[in-house]
Amino acid sequence: MGLPIGIFDSGLGGLTVVRAIRRRLPNESVVYFGDTARVPYGIKSGDTIIRFAAEDCEFLGRYDPKFIIVACNTASAVALPSLSRRFRQPILGVIEPGARAAAEVCGDRPIGILGTEATISSGAYRRAIERRIPGATVIERACPLLVPLVEEGRRPDDPLVRLAVAEYLAPLQAADVGSVVLGCTHYPLLKEAFADVLGPDVALVDSAEAVADEVAYLLSSYRMLESSGDAVQRFFVSDNPDRFRDVGRRFLGEDLAHVTLVSQDEFLKAPKRMPAHAATRSAADRLEETL
Amino acid sequence: MGLPIGIFDSGLGGLTVVRAIRRRLPNESVVYFGDTARVPYGIKSGDTIIRFAAEDCEFLGRYDPKFIIVACNTASAVALPSLSRRFRQPILGVIEPGARAAAEVCGDRPIGILGTEATISSGAYRRAIERRIPGATVIERACPLLVPLVEEGRRPDDPLVRLAVAEYLAPLQAADVGSVVLGCTHYPLLKEAFADVLGPDVALVDSAEAVADEVAYLLSSYRMLESSGDAVQRFFVSDNPDRFRDVGRRFLGEDLAHVTLVSQDEFLKAPKRMPAHAATRSAADRLEETL
Numbered sequence: 001m002g003l004p005i006g007i008f009d010s011g012l013g014g015l016t017v018v019r020a021i022r023r024r025l026p027n028e029s030v031v032y033f034g035d036t037a038r039v040p041y042g043i044k045s046g047d048t049i050i051r052f053a054a055e056d057c058e059f060l061g062r063y064d065p066k067f068i069i070v071a072c073n074t075a076s077a078v079a080l081p082s083l084s085r086r087f088r089q090p091i092l093g094v095i096e097p098g099a100r101a102a103a104e105v106c107g108d109r110p111i112g113i114l115g116t117e118a119t120i121s122s123g124a125y126r127r128a129i130e131r132r133i134p135g136a137t138v139i140e141r142a143c144p145l146l147v148p149l150v151e152e153g154r155r156p157d158d159p160l161v162r163l164a165v166a167e168y169l170a171p172l173q174a175a176d177v178g179s180v181v182l183g184c185t186h187y188p189l190l191k192e193a194f195a196d197v198l199g200p201d202v203a204l205v206d207s208a209e210a211v212a213d214e215v216a217y218l219l220s221s222y223r224m225l226e227s228s229g230d231a232v233q234r235f236f237v238s239d240n241p242d243r244f245r246d247v248g249r250r251f252l253g254e255d256l257a258h259v260t261l262v263s264q265d266e267f268l269k270a271p272k273r274m275p276a277h278a279a280t281r282s283a284a285d286r287l288e289e290t291l
Numbered sequence: 292m293g294l295p296i297g298i299f300d301s302g303l304g305g306l307t308v309v310r311a312i313r314r315r316l317p318n319e320s321v322v323y324f325g326d327t328a329r330v331p332y333g334i335k336s337g338d339t340i341i342r343f344a345a346e347d348c349e350f351l352g353r354y355d356p357k358f359i360i361v362a363c364n365t366a367s368a369v370a371l372p373s374l375s376r377r378f379r380q381p382i383l384g385v386i387e388p389g390a391r392a393a394a395e396v397c398g399d400r401p402i403g404i405l406g407t408e409a410t411i412s413s414g415a416y417r418r419a420i421e422r423r424i425p426g427a428t429v430i431e432r433a434c435p436l437l438v439p440l441v442e443e444g445r446r447p448d449d450p451l452v453r454l455a456v457a458e459y460l461a462p463l464q465a466a467d468v469g470s471v472v473l474g475c476t477h478y479p480l481l482k483e484a485f486a487d488v489l490g491p492d493v494a495l496v497d498s499a500e501a502v503a504d505e506v507a508y509l510l511s512s513y514r515m516l517e518s519s520g521d522a523v524q525r526f527f528v529s530d531n532p533d534r535f536r537d538v539g540r541r542f543l544g545e546d547l548a549h550v551t552l553v554s555q556d557e558f559l560k561a562p563k564r565m566p567a568h569a570a571t572r573s574a575a576d577r578l579e580e581t582l
Contacts, residue, residue, distance in 0.1 A: 037339050038329055043442075045531040048328050051555070144443045145436065145451070151334075152435045160436070160458070163451055240336040264342070 002226040004029035004234075005215070006065030006089070008056040011039035012244055013147070013185030014071030015251035017094070018233065020212035021069075025219070027226040030233045031063040037239035037264070040147065041074040042116030042184075049118065053079035057087050059236070059267060065089055066224055069211060073184050074116050077124035092218070094185070097210035099128035102179045103136070105203040109178025110137035112202075114168060116184055117142045125183055139175045143168045143184075150186040151247060156193035165193045172198075179203040189250065235259045238267055293517040295320035295525075296506065297356030297380070299347040302330035303535055304438070304476030305362030306542035308385070309524065311503035312360075316510070318517040321524045322354040328530035328555070331438065332365040333407030333475075340409065344370035348378050350527070350558060356380055357515055360502060364475050365407050368415035383509070385476070388501035390419030393470045394427070396494040400469030401428035405459060407475055408433045416474055430466045434459045434475070441477040442538060447484035456484045463489075470494040480541065526550045529558055 005021065007014055011034050018030055033056050035041075041049050053075040060068055068091045070076045070083065076093025083091050102111050102125075111133075113125040120142040129136050145164045154161050172180060180202055182188055188206045195204060219225045233256075237244045241259045248256050296312065298305055302325050309321055324347050326332075332340050344366040351359055359382045361367045361374065367384025374382050393402050402424075404416040411433040420427050436455045445452050463471060471493055473479055479497045486495060510516045524547075528535045532550045539547050 037335060039334070043330070043531070043534065044328060045534075048530045144439050148435050148439045160451065160454055163454060167451070239339045240334070243334065 002029060002228070003064055003066040004031040004232075006031050006033075006057075006060035006063060006068040007071050008033040008035070008053075008060055008068070008075075009071040009185060010034070010041040010052075010074065011036050012248045012251055014069075015248050015256075016185045016188050016206075016208040017069060017071040017211055019251065019253050020206075020208040021215065022231075022233075024209075024212040024216050025225070027229055027231050028219075029226070029231045031060060031065060032233070032235045033059050033262075034235070034237045034244060036237045036244055040116070041072055042118045042144075042147070044118065046078050046118075046122075049075055050079040050082050053083055054086060055268070057083055057091070059262070061087065061089070063234075067092070067215065067219065069215065070094065071185055071208075071211070073207065074118045074122075077115075077119045077122035090218070092211065092214060094207040094211045095124045095128055095183075097214040098181045098183060098205055098207035099125055100132065100214075101205045101210040102181045102203075103129055103132040105205070106133075106136075106178035107203075110139055110175045112169075112172035112175070112177035112180040113138060113140045113183050114143050114146075114172075114180065114187060115140070116147070117144060119183055125181060137175065139172050139177060141168050141171060143187075146190065147184065147186045150189045153247070153250070156190050156196075161190055161193050162197075165190065166197055169194065169197050177202060179205055181205045181207065183207060185251075233258065236262050238262055238264070293320060293519070294355055294357040295322040295523075297322050297324075297348075297351035297354060297359040298362050299324040299326070299344075299351055299359070299366075300362040300476060301325070301332040301343075301365065302327050303539045303542055305360075306539050306547075307476045307479050307497075307499040308360060308362040308502055310542065310544050311497075311499040312506065313522075313524075315500075315503040315507050316516070318520055318522050319510075320517070320522045322351060322356060323524070323526045324350050324553075325526070325528045325535060327528045327535055331407070332363055333409045333435075333438070335365075335409065337369050337409075337413075340366055341370040341373050344374055345377060346559070348374055348382070350553070352378065352380070354525075358383070358506065358510065360506065361385065362476055362499075362502075364498065365409045365413075368406075368410045368413035381509070383502065383505060385498040385502045386415045386419055386474075388505040389472045389474060389496055389498035390416055391423065392496045392501040392504075393472045393494075394420055394423040396496070397424075397427075397469035398494075401430055401466045403460075403463035403466070403468035403471040404429060404431045404474050405434050405437075405463075405471065405478060406431070407438070408435060410474055416472060428466065430463050430468060432459050432462060434478075437481065438475065438477045441480050444538070444541070447481050447487075452481055452484050453488075456481065457488055460485065460488050468493060470496055472496045472498065474498060476542075524549065527553050529553055529555070 361384040
């Protein structure tokens, strides 16, 4: 087994990223941390989100990941620059890949962004798109109900889901958007509801798939892909592993083996120094410089 | 200014309890702690909820409260026995007063309970009602969407609110309930939606009002009521005081003065020993014995 890809999220939403990574890169091992004791991040302040995200990264660091993915849109939007300064590993968020995919497929029409309160108010997607398409029209909409709708187990054809999705999408439709970013890892579970309202002329961008494509490209460029097939997935949570296993199954698309509860004392204890893997470090350092 | 009543909640929902206390007991000072860095408690494990609630109580202890109200239904359901063993002050949760009020007004019909996932799965309301009415029929329903609907600022006549409330109430109506407990401090903001669906034959129990009545009764019994009119309200939060002020206004029914952010370091530091107020302690000890 090679060095794993580390992935963290405020809770279980990031399992849609694990699912996309497993499809795209089946030989890669994954170590996942879900901060279920402090979920959700989307309504918290920037300072708090940065602190939580740094603690999550430090925890993953114990497993010597060759690459860290911030699967939480909120943490990507708010904490990524700070994390990249602080940690040695290359760190990729979900915002840049999602913004890039949306810019590529919008066909000169405005771009719609859906996300949590904190993601939208950060303006991170807007900035990432405007760097690619100066003067682009970006229509943003915070959708606070969609995460609880998904976590309650509601499906795309549920009447409450239909009503909420139609309401949130209305201003995007009025602006005639050409692509819409599902800027929260929970939203792909309601993809059919968005597609039904928007119709075939609007491209839906799933950030989880966009980040998996980006990771595949980066690891391949730096010859850091695993070739053998003994990949292992390990999941760690800061609370409630039973709920994580139950609800997480729908996000991952299969049963979760190896879910481990990390106590607060264990979580916050001083991190070990990372083991030195000279060869990998060297590749990782080169990779980091490009991000 | 006399010793304050301490009130804590996982976030801002407990402000409906502050509002009820202010109406019922206008001379009482209040010190409130909202754990907005770790909100919500409703999807967390029992062990975590107990730990968080104990830390919240310890923080309030620094302000020498004569009485502590656990305004969070989830924490009341899960943590109250542990808190009562651990702290000197009399501690009252919202479950017992709500259950008592529901039992009094149900008219021999079944009793309905609405709450968060953790409150409902704890069975605390069911047990509290069955102690009063052995063999009572209790219909419980977790309503995970209602808190985000309220926090998004939606009103009782919003189409999504109507649809969600109608769906959650359906099994209670089918059972012909005589009273329904709004077992979450957010729900009173949607009271009209519940009343419209249930009609005038079903009594709605607002836990916030029930707990204010109970506190008034207990303080009055032990002659611990304040008689002067210089009451002060102070609010402390563990994150995002701006959002607390903005959204909290709707819960409190007026502007919030004196909202202070407590940093994590400040929050978790070793608590000071409580000042000794011999007279008050003596009354408080007698009061504690009756709870």
